[in-house]
Amino acid sequence: MKNFLITLGVVVAACAAAFGGFYALGDDRAMHAAAREGDAMAWLRVEFRLDERQFGAIKQLHDDYSIACGKHCADIMAARARKAPAAEVAALEKICVDSMTGHFRRVAALMPPAQGERYLAMVLPRIAGYAHHGAPNVRVTP
Amino acid sequence: MNATTMGSTPTPDSLSRTLASWRLAAPRDPQFRAAVWQRIGESAAAQPWAVYARRHAIAVSGALTLAVAVGAVGGHGWARAQVAAESARLAAAYVQGLDARAMPMP
Numbered sequence: 236m237k238n239f240l241i242t243l244g245v246v247v248a249a250c251a252a253a254f255g256g257f258y259a260l261g262d263d264r265a266m267h268a269a270a271r272e273g274d275a276m277a278w279l280r281v282e283f284r285l286d287e288r289q290f291g292a293i294k295q296l297h298d299d300y301s302i303a304c305g306k307h308c309a310d311i312m313a314a315r316a317r318k319a320p321a322a323e324v325a326a327l328e329k330i331c332v333d334s335m336t337g338h339f340r341r342v343a344a345l346m347p348p349a350q351g352e353r354y355l356a357m358v359l360p361r362i363a364g365y366a367h368h369g370a371p372n373v374r375v376t377p
Numbered sequence: 378m379n380a381t382t383m384g385s386t387p388t389p390d391s392l393s394r395t396l397a398s399w400r401l402a403a404p405r406d407p408q409f410r411a412a413v414w415q416r417i418g419e420s421a422a423a424q425p426w427a428v429y430a431r432r433h434a435i436a437v438s439g440a441l442t443l444a445v446a447v448g449a450v451g452g453h454g455w456a457r458a459q460v461a462a463e464s465a466r467l468a469a470a471y472v473q474g475l476d477a478r479a480m481p482m483p
Binding site for chain 2: 261282335
């Protein structure tokens with residue numbers, strides 16, 4: 236019985252050691268750090284294995300796009316604030332979506348081809364999946 | 378059957394009769410079986426684990442292999458699932474950060 240219990244202990248220890256070892260192998264500390272800090276750009280760099288040059292170019296693209304994004308944002312918010320017709324808000328949102336889609340495609344073009352495809356597969360459905368008439372529209376208040 | 382005819386040595390016939398009438402009246406030990414099993418158990422428990430493992434080599438190595446495989450698959454899967462969940466959360470935040478539609482009203 237004693238030897239059986241020792242065997243059981245050895246088996247459990249081997250299982251735990253394998254779990255720990257393979258957890259460490261499959262883990263991604265950089266991703267944890269990005270998640271801890273909520274740093275989406277760090278996520279982009281880690282997730283798509285960007286080198287310095289690629290990351291720099293994409294960061295520049297993002298910085299440039301943030302100006303256009305800010306304008307779209309202001310237009311949409313102004314339209315919602317003055318209770319603009321739904322068609323006008325929808326048109327502004329379409330401009331935003333088209334602009335965002337173009338931006339994401341430009342970002343993907345700066346990545347290695349396989350990573351670019353993966354990037355688009357990850358981000359484009361999130362644009363399409365946005366609830367156009369969901370919470371933000373409901374919050375239109377004077 | 379050959380006869381032995383030396384001195385007072387019983388003849389084969391009398392020996393046979395003696396043997397036939399011989400009854401052994403050994404007292405029964407009700408604990409005999411239990412004592413045997415206890416000795417077997419004690420001798421098994423007393424052996425070092427290395428000897429025990431060698432005697433059960435197939436079972437022990439099979440259990441170890443299974444444990445390592447389960448641990449490896451579990452550990453790797455758990456780590457990847459955590460990374461994937463974080464990545465999905467950051468991807469959502471990334472897209473939302475660039476989506477003017479998602480900007481809350483001030």
